[in-house]
Amino acid sequence: MSSSVAASHHAAHHAEGIHVDHPERSVEYQTEDGSLKILGFWIFLATDMILFACLFAMFVVLRTHIDGGPSGKQLFDVTGFTEETFILLTSSFTGGIATFEMHRGKKGRVIGWLILTALLGLSFVGLELKEFIHYAHIGATIQRSAFLSAFFTLVGTHGCHVSVGILWMTSIILQVAKRGINPITARKVFIVNLYWHFLDVVWVFLFTVVYLMGVM
Amino acid sequence: MPAWFHQFADKYLMWQEGPLIMGSDVLILLASIGIIFTLTYFKKWGWLWREWIVTVDHKKIGIMYMIAAILMLFRGGVDAELMRTQLALPNMHFLNAEHYDEIFTTHGTIMILFMAMPFIFALFNVAVPLQIGARDVAFPYVNAISFWLFFLAALLLNISFVLGGSPNAGWTSYPPLSELGFSPGPGENYYLLALQITGIGSIATGINFMVTILRMRAKGMRLMDMPLFTWSVLAACVLIIFAFPALTVALALLLLDRVLGTHFFTMLHGGNPMMFINLFWIWGHPEVYIVILPAFGVFSEVIATFSKKPIFGYKSMVFALMAISIVGFVTWVHHFFTMGSGADVNTFFAIATMIIAIPTGVKVFNWLFTMYRGRIRMTLPMMWTIAFIPCFAIGGATGVMLAVAPADYQYHNSYFLIAHFHQVLIGGTVFGMFAGMYYWWPKMFGFMLPDKLGKWAFWFFNIGFYVCFLPQYALGFMGMTRRIYTYPSGLGWTVPNFISTIGAYAMGVGFIFMVAQIVQGIIERKLDVTGDPWDGRTLEWSLPSPAPHYNFATIPTVSGRDVWWAVKQGELPKSSLFPAKKDVKPIHMPKSSGRPFILSVFFFIGGVGLVFGLLPLDIIAGLGVAFCLFRRSFEYDTDYYIPVDEVVETETTLGRLQA
Amino acid sequence: MNRLKRTRIGSVTALALVMMLGLTGCGRQYIVLNPAGPVGKTELHLIILSAILVGIVIVPVLILLAIIVTRFRDKPGNKAPYDPTWTDSKALEFVWWGIPIIIIGVLGFFTAKTTFALTKPPENNVKPMTIEVTSLDWKWLFQYPGQGVATVNYVNIPEGVPIQFVLTADAPMNSFWIPQLGGQEYTMPGMAMRLWLQADKPGSYQGYGANFTGKGFAHMAFTVNAESQSDFNRWVQQVKQTSPALTMAGYQKLAKPSVVGQSSYSSFPPGLFNQVVDQNGGKYMKNMNNMPGMNGASNQTTGGSSDAGRGASGSSGSGGTSNMAGMSNMAGMSNMAGTSNMAGTSNMAGTSNMAGMTMNNSNSSN
Amino acid sequence: MAEHASQPVNQQEHAHEARFPWQYVIGFVLSLILTIIPLELVLHHVIPLSPLTWAALACAVLQIFVQLFLFMHFTSTGGSGPAYHSVTLTIGFLFAFLFVGASIWIMTFNNIAS
Ligand code: HEA
Ligand code: HEA
Ligand code: CUA
Numbered sequence A: 001m002s003s004s005v006a007a008s009h010h011a012a013h014h015a016e017g018i019h020v021d022h023p024e025r026s027v028e029y030q031t032e033d034g035s036l037k038i039l040g041f042w043i044f045l046a047t048d049m050i051l052f053a054c055l056f057a058m059f060v061v062l063r064t065h066i067d068g069g070p071s072g073k074q075l076f077d078v079t080g081f082t083e084e085t086f087i088l089l090t091s092s093f094t095g096g097i098a099t100f101e102m103h104r105g106k107k108g109r110v111i112g113w114l115i116l117t118a119l120l121g122l123s124f125v126g127l128e129l130k131e132f133i134h135y136a137h138i139g140a141t142i143q144r145s146a147f148l149s150a151f152f153t154l155v156g157t158h159g160c161h162v163s164v165g166i167l168w169m170t171s172i173i174l175q176v177a178k179r180g181i182n183p184i185t186a187r188k189v190f191i192v193n194l195y196w197h198f199l200d201v202v203w204v205f206l207f208t209v210v211y212l213m214g215v216m
Numbered sequence B: 001m002p003a004w005f006h007q008f009a010d011k012y013l014m015w016q017e018g019p020l021i022m023g024s025d026v027l028i029l030l031a032s033i034g035i036i037f038t039l040t041y042f043k044k045w046g047w048l049w050r051e052w053i054v055t056v057d058h059k060k061i062g063i064m065y066m067i068a069a070i071l072m073l074f075r076g077g078v079d080a081e082l083m084r085t086q087l088a089l090p091n092m093h094f095l096n097a098e099h100y101d102e103i104f105t106t107h108g109t110i111m112i113l114f115m116a117m118p119f120i121f122a123l124f125n126v127a128v129p130l131q132i133g134a135r136d137v138a139f140p141y142v143n144a145i146s147f148w149l150f151f152l153a154a155l156l157l158n159i160s161f162v163l164g165g166s167p168n169a170g171w172t173s174y175p176p177l178s179e180l181g182f183s184p185g186p187g188e189n190y191y192l193l194a195l196q197i198t199g200i201g202s203i204a205t206g207i208n209f210m211v212t213i214l215r216m217r218a219k220g221m222r223l224m225d226m227p228l229f230t231w232s233v234l235a236a237c238v239l240i241i242f243a244f245p246a247l248t249v250a251l252a253l254l255l256l257d258r259v260l261g262t263h264f265f266t267m268l269h270g271g272n273p274m275m276f277i278n279l280f281w282i283w284g285h286p287e288v289y290i291v292i293l294p295a296f297g298v299f300s301e302v303i304a305t306f307s308k309k310p311i312f313g314y315k316s317m318v319f320a321l322m323a324i325s326i327v328g329f330v331t332w333v334h335h336f337f338t339m340g341s342g343a344d345v346n347t348f349f350a351i352a353t354m355i356i357a358i359p360t361g362v363k364v365f366n367w368l369f370t371m372y373r374g375r376i377r378m379t380l381p382m383m384w385t386i387a388f389i390p391c392f393a394i395g396g397a398t399g400v401m402l403a404v405a406p407a408d409y410q411y412h413n414s415y416f417l418i419a420h421f422h423q424v425l426i427g428g429t430v431f432g433m434f435a436g437m438y439y440w441w442p443k444m445f446g447f448m449l450p451d452k453l454g455k456w457a458f459w460f461f462n463i464g465f466y467v468c469f470l471p472q473y474a475l476g477f478m479g480m481t482r483r484i485y486t487y488p489s490g491l492g493w494t495v496p497n498f499i500s501t502i503g504a505y506a507m508g509v510g511f512i513f514m515v516a517q518i519v520q521g522i523i524e525r526k527l528d529v530t531g532d533p534w535d536g537r538t539l540e541w542s543l544p545s546p547a548p549h550y551n552f553a554t555i556p557t558v559s560g561r562d563v564w565w566a567v568k569q570g571e572l573p574k575s576s577l578f579p580a581k582k583d584v585k586p587i588h589m590p591k592s593s594g595r596p597f598i599l600s601v602f603f604f605i606g607g608v609g610l611v612f613g614l615l616p617l618d619i620i621a622g623l624g625v626a627f628c629l630f631r632r633s634f635e636y637d638t639d640y641y642i643p644v645d646e647v648v649e650t651e652t653t654l655g656r657l658q659a
Numbered sequence C: 001m002n003r004l005k006r007t008r009i010g011s012v013t014a015l016a017l018v019m020m021l022g023l024t025g026c027g028r029q030y031i032v033l034n035p036a037g038p039v040g041k042t043e044l045h046l047i048i049l050s051a052i053l054v055g056i057v058i059v060p061v062l063i064l065l066a067i068i069v070t071r072f073r074d075k076p077g078n079k080a081p082y083d084p085t086w087t088d089s090k091a092l093e094f095v096w097w098g099i100p101i102i103i104i105g106v107l108g109f110f111t112a113k114t115t116f117a118l119t120k121p122p123e124n125n126v127k128p129m130t131i132e133v134t135s136l137d138w139k140w141l142f143q144y145p146g147q148g149v150a151t152v153n154y155v156n157i158p159e160g161v162p163i164q165f166v167l168t169a170d171a172p173m174n175s176f177w178i179p180q181l182g183g184q185e186y187t188m189p190g191m192a193m194r195l196w197l198q199a200d201k202p203g204s205y206q207g208y209g210a211n212f213t214g215k216g217f218a219h220m221a222f223t224v225n226a227e228s229q230s231d232f233n234r235w236v237q238q239v240k241q242t243s244p245a246l247t248m249a250g251y252q253k254l255a256k257p258s259v260v261g262q263s264s265y266s267s268f269p270p271g272l273f274n275q276v277v278d279q280n281g282g283k284y285m286k287n288m289n290n291m292p293g294m295n296g297a298s299n300q301t302t303g304g305s306s307d308a309g310r311g312a313s314g315s316s317g318s319g320g321t322s323n324m325a326g327m328s329n330m331a332g333m334s335n336m337a338g339t340s341n342m343a344g345t346s347n348m349a350g351t352s353n354m355a356g357m358t359m360n361n362s363n364s365s366n
Numbered sequence D: 001m002a003e004h005a006s007q008p009v010n011q012q013e014h015a016h017e018a019r020f021p022w023q024y025v026i027g028f029v030l031s032l033i034l035t036i037i038p039l040e041l042v043l044h045h046v047i048p049l050s051p052l053t054w055a056a057l058a059c060a061v062l063q064i065f066v067q068l069f070l071f072m073h074f075t076s077t078g079g080s081g082p083a084y085h086s087v088t089l090t091i092g093f094l095f096a097f098l099f100v101g102a103s104i105w106i107m108t109f110n111n112i113a114s
């Protein structure tokens, strides 16, 4: 199938009303608009990175301000956050495979891997929620101390990002299912995966700075 | 009157607070009725919606930004006049402390975020795509969202004065003063939400223009061929992208403190108020360069055009812009030298701050030497530009004096500081925006503005400026601190304050002349038929005024800088910039959409909900935003084509089509 | 035509006038320019130096502008050269990169030098004195740990003695400024900052709150009376004999938002200042000192007298203009060592009980 | 028509991932290793605290590279022009670390030996 590429370039020029500007490029970059959006999204990731950096700065400054309440060492459960970490790492990998299959034009597999990724994401969010509820239950609420305010906000912001990612991925799964892989859906798959990998990177730092250093 | 109305009037319209608020209530009501009546009477609602609200055309968005910015300049200016009136004499009772506090807070906030920012965005939109030979910006739909977010955020902040009370903790809003315990009531929430909403729009604009400039330049235009205004926009975008997220975080955390009871910046339970200040200035210092760099870009264009000479030291100019934008990120502590982070910290940030003077100075010298051996034409844009140089040089020099950390222990929060930043903000940004407005006015609207009233405006504003702000340096040395609503007599403060107030009134008169000039221009409508009224040098002047909605029928081919000038000199063939009939292809254009507006309205509703703690409104808003985003994601039919015939016809009428 | 030039000249003269006013005798009012102590003098020297240095570039710029704008106008018969191809000059670029670099270099050098110098007491031979300053809504409380007295909205100091003001706030942050003695420093809740000042001659000086704290902020001025050591001692005795004591309840009343006049107290609750610092967050600094990872974070100062460390909770080594005891505590990664040790120590439990001592200005929702 | 629309990859650009997603598998394995190392180090307290902290941070930084280069095609633009995003992100990383590092420095009690 991938051998028919060259031949289908021009045929696809206006397939589905999609104006392919650059048939020689990798599929997600084939429309000019798509390649602009990918660059734009990278830059958005840079801004999001600064956002997380500021939250990290806040957390690091407040991490010892426990106001007589529980500290990270008392709260954090190693198995719990390790599980979360491995789930997210795996989901980053499965998301990557989805991109890989997208490049090979395998619609069914793309959908499959994306569903797997979203499910992993969902279980990550579930575990995190469970963790939060547990903390709140034992009195470690966001209002308890500056440390906990910073903790919940930093980790929670990441969790919100993941949740948005899941909704977004779902909408893209539907679109791929409906329209197949074309330069537009391919771009969407590519971008949502950029986002997903980025969240994985952020989590690695949460894992290190919040959890590991918390239990050190 | 029914009881509920009384309650509403007392609690939210704050009628018991006296004539000032009541007057504003009535004024706003009358103005709104007037606008609604006019639109209805002339049957303009449909027109407003079709032509403006749903537009994604960068040229129209630019115009809307500019109108909003001028309105906000008026609002902020009235605030300034009120403050100056109160300060004219010692022990005045024109405003009480609460009102004065609200007024300087909204003055600063509005001037920086709702006047300077939209004004630079206006010029981004008006000039950048035309200067680089693009059909629009990279993401026209997002561009519309940015505008409407800004617009509704501005509305949100402006209704605060008459609905629940304005913020009153200063435009810097330091906790713990801005925390719930010390600032109860909705005012501070208005500040946090309005800034948050417009900030999101600004980040989007930063990304948008960065992608536009990096990827949508005309064929053959290398980065080092770009006009300096475009370069300045790129530099400002770098600043926006890396600075605004810090503001987002600072505002969000303070909001959490206020609505959710967290302890980021509270005094008790381990909060650390200084961290807000740190985050605020991580954004705040770059922010002042965000609003000055585009002004620098305007000056570069104007000086080259009206000196009939290419800009002197182009490469140096580009390097200086980039240097300012990068070094601008490591100076933020100079706003709190006196919070005592230690001598090593202060020394580092002091020297980093001073270093900015070097590239800025290089720019000043290059402007001077562009005029040197040139032929200077004293048009309005050029007058504002020339007026900028001494004003900014003095303001910059006092900035360098502030950067001397131990000396700043004596200047900090005094009127010396107030004088510094008005010199750079007005003498730099505002003069720059005026210059840019006059310069591109014909390109935006297709007609020229009459000179005479503009010159009156210029002189009143300029002389008024010095009369207003030079005495404030003296006040600083006399120990007058900022943000005091009144002062006792006998300290020597009376005379300088009185003079300063006279200057402020003169500036107000200048502003009125400017408005009169615009009104006269609209009535006279002296059309610019050439498209190149200033004998310009860059690509936008090769287009008719105003440009057709697709800008360029065919994307021009560019080689080198100042191509339009080169074409006029016969150094480049006209055919490289003008369309040939055989090359015209259907033009791919984004469709208009009402969704950016609707989306922003949901943000506004959410904002109101958070300001007053009305959960249902927040839920509606959240669902509305999510719905809009999903609809957009599933929308594939977002573009249309302008057929060749139509383009050919338009271009033929314009007389631009080449054989 | 020449109007532009005229305003330019006008503005330059106006500025010169302002400067002149400041430097000549008629400028008694220019208190920053008439310092009455070594710190203010050092700062004034730096102000003058910086004004001259920036003037070296700015004045030529203004003159150049005036010349260029008059000479190169686009009018018929202008004989000045017109050369649109002259758009670059290595030599000139060198000049205007070079000269500012040198100027900034010089200015930067003196800035660094003075910044470090001002962290030390202005005078080494005289035994310094400590005064603890608390900014409240909207008044200033001064406590004299050595003398045992306290005042509100005025402060008496002996002349010729370096005073270490230890600053905190039990309200939104303010800034403590006595222009004629020297520059300001913030008062911040939970932190004890230090500011060295000294008056060389007796006199009465204006003090201001320089950072906005809300409605009553404009009325937060205070007076500083510098007098001879014997007069000062006599004053202390007088206060001790004639003034009431400041009780805890009295402090709590004082801490409520209000604008008040001057008053004096013959004594104050011991440890009040430290309690205030602690309760607003200062305890985090204290714990730091107990932490094993805190190596090298506290050197004993030479200049600080025996009571130098008293005011600031636990941070013993602070001779600085600008030390932030009670500030956050991440002195490099090594500090993180302390985190685990810290949790639930008795120390922590003890201090947290203090929260809520001054109830009226807690802005917590708990 | 689905046939046409599915535009597979340009062979030169992505030749290396034609059959088996080696790149992703290697990346995944590396990310697991880089997570397990600090975890083990922390749980078993084998080295002193300060180097331990730095080691954990170093592993986290290495993970950035794994995700960027092996998963996110960090340097590729699919042939659409210079890799502006790489420059932007690199500056972004510098600023991110600057903001965190400098904030800690600023907010830290600085003692000037005098
Ligand atoms: C457009 C906005 C703008 C611009 C461009 C600047 C430019 C500069 N600013 Fe200003 N600043 C503000 C807006 C701006 N500022 C605002 C709003 C505040 C207060 C906020 C608040 O507290 O509310 C502030 C506050 C502020 C402070 C904090 C003071 C305090 O709070 O105590 C400091 C301290 O370093 C400072 C320094 C500088 C410096 C060194 C520059 C430099 O970039 C200036 C460089 C320019 C020149 C120097 C002139 C041209 C150069 C030459 C002709 C040749 C070379 C010259 C020399 C070698 C001297 N500014
Ligand atoms: C771009 C930004 C900008 C601009 C353009 C201005 C413009 C002006 N500013 Fe402002 N200013 C700030 C940004 C700006 N300012 C900021 C950030 C602060 C700090 C706020 C804070 O502390 O939180 C500040 C604070 C500030 C103060 C200090 C208040 C205090 O600390 O107590 C003063 C006092 O004189 C002042 C005066 C003025 C004046 C007279 C103008 C003039 O240029 C205005 C000119 C007037 C107009 C353009 C409109 C004219 C109006 C009419 C035509 C109507 C006529 C009506 C009447 C006469 C009633 N400003
Ligand atoms: Cu503020 Cu330490």
Ligand SMILES: [Cu+2]
Pocket (backbone or CB within 6 Å): B284, B285, B288, B331, B332, B334, B335
């Ligand atoms: Cu600044």
